Amino acid sequence: MSDAIRVPYNYLPMQFADYSEIAAGWDALIKTADFTLGAFMEKFESEFADYIGSPHCLATNNGTDALILALKALGIGPGDEVITPCNSFYATTGAIVAVGATPIFCDVDERFQADVDDMDRRVTPRTKALLPVHWAGASPDMVKVMDLAQSHGLLVLEDACMAIGGKVHGQSPGTFGDMGAFSMHPLKTLNVMGDGGMVITKDDDGMRWMLQYRNHGMVDRDHIDIWGVNMRLQPLQAVVASHMLTSLDERLARRREIQRTYDEHLGALGPSIVVPPRADWNPETVSLYMFQADNRDDLIAHLVANGVEAKVHYPVPLHLQKPGHELGYGPGDMPGAEAQADRLVTLPAHEYLTELQVELAMGVVEDALARR
Ligand SMILES: Cc1ncc(COP(=O)(O)O)c(C=O)c1O
The missing domain is CATH 3.40.640.10 (Type I PLP-dependent aspartate aminotransferase-like (Major domain))
Known part of the structure; x- marks a missing residue:
């Protein structure tokens, strides 16, 4: 630790x-x-x-x-x-x-x-x-x-x-x-x-x-x-x-490489981890690398304790925020997003990560599952 x-x-x-x-x-x-x-x-x-x-x-x-x-x-x-x-x-x-x-x-x-x-x-x-x-x-x-x-x-x-x-x-x-x-x-x-x-x-x-x-x-x-x-x-x-536009495609190519590595590895870890399906018509920018996990809060705590800066985007969907309630929404109105909000994990996936860092992040996820 x-x-x-x-x-x-x-x-x-x-x-x-x-x-x-x-x-x-x-x-x-x-x-x-x-x-x-x-x-x-x-x-x-x-x-x-x-x-x-x-x-x-x-x-x-x-x-x-x-x-x-x-x-x-x-x-x-x-x-x-x-x-x-x-x-x-x-x-x-x-x-x-x-x-x-x-x-x-x-x-x-x-x-x-x-x-x-x-x-x-x-x-x-x-x-x-x-x-x-x-x-x-x-x-x-x-x-x-x-x-x-x-x-x-x-x-x-x-x-x-x-x-x-x-x-x-x-x-x-x-x-x-x-x-x-x-x-x-x-x-x-x-x-x-x-x-x-x-x-x-x-x-x-x-x-x-x-x-x-x-x-x-x-x-x-x-x-x-x-x-x-x-x-x-x-x-x-x-x-x-x-200036940044000139390097954008190259930087995104690296993000997509990391996305593929995460997808392959995390997707094979079993039913407690769910990686979103990818569409071949949609090369993504990987602004956020997100997946769903059982016992999400424990997993995030384990990742952070082991030096992997995992986040949640976001734990409370818009319709359940205070002004969302004021618009008349409540729990149960958006079952898909509400179920996801409790399970979402975002891993660092930016273009400056090394192979070693990507492996380390995946290893810590694996380690968390092994401890369950
Ligand atoms: C989906 C989405 N919409 C709108 C915004 C607002 O952009 P900005 O922060 O540049 O005002 C952001 C980011 O912050 C965003 O992620």
Whole structure:
């Protein structure tokens, strides 16, 4: 037993151990003093649009604002219902509430993704949009989500905050619906040394509106068209983003390698460990490597005591949080997500782990099972 962390969850010091290229980019930016919007940000926006495969893309100050901006651009507000999975991060539902709309939760499947049949059951005459989440860096079947949306005439905003670099049926997450939102928070695949976000859309008018709203509604220095706010990404971070984008695919390849190793090994440990099924149409970003385990709390305690920084994402689903109860939800409403919440384990799976660390993490899981 040891208190020392041997398999760390936090990769940030390693990610930026050498930041000389970023510093060179900052040097160039600082010489221009272009600190609000400007050429460095536009350069990154165009690189991101190319990478994702979207005609339009704009950078925001975080993923939550990316969601809020997109919801507003889609005209979603008071009186509208938006269906979204109950196992996401708070921000997805927080954004729906922030624009005055009503979140309607749906349950999730064995891959931890929105259960599209359950989404269908929750459609009412007030439903305006679906807000599927590419949870943990895996994706719901967006073809099914889009079929459902089309059959009811609904808008679709994809929360692809964890999924920069993923693929769904050969396409980037975020490109199926009317709009897609991404996060560049330090724990996301494209880390900008702080908060950052992106919105993508195919809609020219929606893009024009978002560009204005993001920047106080200004058409020029002396005139506004609409009341807007400041949701701009910092150019210093756009420089980091441009740099990190160049290594993204390589870093994700390593994560997927670790995912395969964990899947093979943990999947063979017996019925008390359940690894989610993988879909060949969905190369994931492995933002979170999650599986289900019996006696989860004991397993986490054993992992942590042995230096493996395991976590839970998350022990309480959104509908059972205080404001979820206030929306009228209670225990038993989302049986799939509730059963998972008691069994979820997240293991470190970032690209800086060595083979030895991956083996160590798997060995500690095995050891915990042997002690039962
Ligand atoms: C699924 C999901 N949606 C939204 C967000 C919000 O992004 P941000 O932290 O950049 O505001 C996050 C991450 O934090 C997330 O994981």
